[in-house]
Amino acid sequence: MIQEYLVASNIADALTLKRNNARSVWFAGGTEINRMGGTVDAKVGIALKGLGLDQIVDEGPVIRIGAMVSLQALIDSPLVPQWLKDAGHYCGSYTRRHMATIGGNLALMSDHSFLAPALLASRCTLVTANVTEGGAYSEDEVPVREYYTYYKQHATTLLLAILLPKDKRYVGSRRYALSVQNRSAATVAFGAMMGEALVISHVRIVAAIHGSGVQRLTDVENAIESGELSSREDVQLAVSQALEAVDDFVGSREYKRYIAAEGIGQLFGEFLKGGAR
């Protein structure tokens, strides 16, 4: 539970506050930090409100989405692609969607994340900020896959924005839960590009599996890109074999693997039919 809430005057100040406060966390919408039974254990929250991170801007080749943009703002924006709006809707509560942010949801990288699978499948880029011990401020553009791989090491990094490329790329996701606001067993996403001669490239397959975290299935991605896997059935089988899952109250290991594979199979089938969107 947060005991202290620090308001930064600007981004550099926020980074300094973070560096100077042990057991501090970035405080975006607060829906996880403040939640009963929340997973975030911290004493100090560094508020990101008021830092100008709540804008969605068309920057030509990319759409820049500030980390503090709420899930509802994503849904309401004409600039945001449908696949991301769909993922925003996985948060079933309108009220909560007004509070939760894209940056917060991605940074949690939880096993029931609404957005992480879709964002990872999109091959988006993240704009991050850091400050060195000496106080030097820097901003970087980090591929989302790198953030995913090293997200624990990114704990002191401030996520400023998500850059969505305007490439002709398919991205789709599916969420499986008993009811809209019940904890999900699996949220899966598939992203890829279809080139000339129907060459499939830049495949991303991601699944948030309850109890087993967010998983990127690189072997399956590679097998699709190489043409080794070309049918929906083959992809489903490969996914179900590659996924890690455990039995818990949300569902059995077998069910989670089945349903995640089914979801990715559906998305792959949709991709093959439509190519890109």
Add this chain to the structure above:
Amino acid sequence: MSTITLTVNNKRHRVEAVGNRTLRSVLVELGYRSVRDSDDGEGFVGSDTVLVNDVPVYANLTLAVQVDGAEIRTAESLGTSRNLNAVQQAMVDSGVVQSAYNAPAAALLLTWLLEKHPEPTREQVREVLSGLFIRDSGYEQFYTAVQLASEWMKSGAYQSEIAPSFRDHLTYVGKAKGKVDGPVLVAGEPAFVEDRVLPGYYSLVVLRSPHAHAYIKSIDISEALKVEGVETIITHENCPDVYYMQAGQSNPEPSPHDRRLLNQKVRHVGDRVAAIVAETEAQAIEARDKIKVEYEVLKPIFTVEEAMADGAVRIHNGIVEYRSGEPAGLDEYNKDADPRDGKVVYMFPLHGDIRRNIASAARGQIGDVEKGFADADTVIERTYQTTQIQCTPLEPHICYARIEGGRLVLNASTQVPFHVRRIVGWVCEIPENKIRVIKERVGGGYGSKQDVLVEDLVGYATWITGKPVFYRNTREEEFIANSTRHPMRVTVKMGAKKDGTITAVEMDVRANTGPYGNHCLTVPMNACSKTLPLLAVDNMKFQVITYYSNIAPTGAYQGYGAPKGSYALMTCMAELANEIGVDYYQMAMKNKVETGYMLEILRGLGEGREGNVVPVGSCGLEESLVRGAEMIEWGKKVEGASGEWKVGKGFAMIQQGSGLPGLDHGNAWAKLLSDGTFQIFSGGADIGTGLDTVTAKMISEAFCVPLDRVTVTSGDTDSCTFDTGAFASSGTYFAGGASFKAAEDLRRNLLSEAALQMEEEVDDLSLREPGEVYSTKTGKTLSYADLSHTALSGTGRGQVMGTGSFTTLHNSIPYGAHFAQVAVNTRTGQVKVQKFYALQDAGTPINPELALGQLYGAALKSIGHTLYENMILDGEGRCVNANFTGYGVPMISEVPEDFKSVLIDVNDEVGPYGAKSISEIATNGAAPAIAIAIFDAVGVWMRSWPFTPEKILRELGKIQ
């Protein structure tokens, strides 16, 4: 500590806010009490919804420091109970304001929506309400409320119909007139227990068992008592040696007295170990953490099968006593009792055998079942399993008690104020005249507040300390230390001729009562008594056995045992129809009861004694079936949206009761006030269902006066007369019946007084608007005010009053049929309820708009039980989904695409103005209707609820 500034409803405040202080706590302290808490900050239920800078947020999920400088809007900004805004008024008028714990939040959200979109679409309404959990009235009538509000805001009048109207010759009964307590509730004004708590109260917290089954070897409270502010700590070592049960039922109870306030043996995770009373909650929690307990952990058991097994560990192994009907050989039976287990005291024999974990048992039959099966062309036997379901009232169990004038006064959120008084009296060992129970508005009960789960402890703590004590369950405690729906295994054997005539039915019910025997006989009996009488079958037999185990406690839940019995009996009937190749609808029509059919089966289905055999009275079953079949186009196959979606249809016949004939009792009294207005005192407990409105209408209708000329006082044990309580669908029928009789008695007395004052004959007098006595012979009139004034003058004959007492042996059974159309995805196992039509005969619906809301709410609740809800325990007995997100209640997203409730117009011969009950019955249809529809869609029988996608995939062979 930091100081923040916020503007609430245009009023500026400066408050101190430590880092973790929530916005809700600040708002409540500032007096904005409409911002309530249902989920301890889970961000799910939405009772804490406010607008921050014109955006909806959960105040309990927001730190106060987050809103420094913000503009806040709460429901207090909308309107007061005396001046509601258009949305609040439309909510009351449409019938969605029932238990209403988060009605103010809904009013705020919908007002905000209408300010932005004066004519919102259904989708917009659905979106805005998606963050609110509504358990009582479902969601459907919110669309009506928004439509009405929109119309009013545009033209100053409603164009749409609110609800159907019944009985043209009546003015108030059968008409949508709004709920009399609706304005206070929707405005968020003080109404609930928490609103009555005065500064200076002491907090009570409970130390709960981490083990499902254990003896307390030692408990050391010495360090805890040293914590500053601690007033007392109650344990099994210093609590009264009084055995009782927490079920608020008839007295003597058909439940064993198998517990004390605290026991040396804990029997479920969350069982009471110690109760700490301190000046502040923080002090009480600090003391709780310093209590040292040494347990002797025992093997737990969680299922009926484990409890039945030879050599199974005994959940209760103490001394057994009987207050009457002691069986032979009891001394021998008690020889190997363990004193650490305490006692189990039966008020009368329930055929329990605690050494075999049997809390109670019963059996009975009519006709010759074996002959019936022999006469059948086909006989099938199927077993159906149901799971443990939580009531999830939005207002958790809560109690505030204090000493006033040497008496113990409890403000309670209860369905049974008079049983609370009796049971608290037992525990405190004080007579009933020393106790006053005031039932406040109840923010959802659904059966769980029929049980005296917190009042016993709070009452005792107050009585021994003399301090005002406040207690409120956390949401987790609601899950682990509360009443829930009994898990059951129901086996049905059924035989039929080739033409669909059922020749015999046998039901075997094995119920899991958990650690204590609340309702252990009556809930499983109800699985038979509220289902078998639907069938005109000569040969029927039943057996019920209830077992102790170490699951979380069970008890009453809306529908009682009927939803489980109905699921098993109706689904088995559909399975049999399928086996013999007869259309299930035709089979239902062939075997259903109708008016005049003698219900012999009831003889064996009394609650612990012989039941009354009566014929079927008013009965809308056939019309429900016929109209429902037309609505859903029974027999017409519907194609799914794509190849993987398959569509099917199903239905179930349903019934319940209208209270318990021969057991329930309603009392009321009424008086004419000196200005010609009325006050009526009803023992009945309005738990949000509109019972007070029923009560008021009894006076309004009898005296031709508007509802605002009638004041209802109910549920106060000091001023009201005894009532058995709001359970078993008894409210309208019994409490309403008593109010009807009190009004009639008052009418007789008023006419008698008028005859004297007017020097007329009573037979020449009638009552008419606007509140006067009229002589049809002379044309003279006498206003009620003048009549009362004269009666109360020094030479008058005193206050005009009336009393009513209602009991009956008659069974006014409500009937109905629920129809479902589902789409099942054969690849994902997903089930979508596309259509759900709930058709029910409620006799005369006295409050038709509220009756519809009851129907929608109960039907959606049962859809939730059927598809989503399930308390899941781990191997140690810990509930692993003891929160809303993990548990999975239906929200507005889960409402069927086409959801209709239809009130079948049948007049009852006994109920007040022809009324029967409405709400409980509506929990009985969804499980069988949806199970049968799933079979129709994809050809698999779902014999275990909830019907999760995983289970469907297993049945389809997609996963092993």
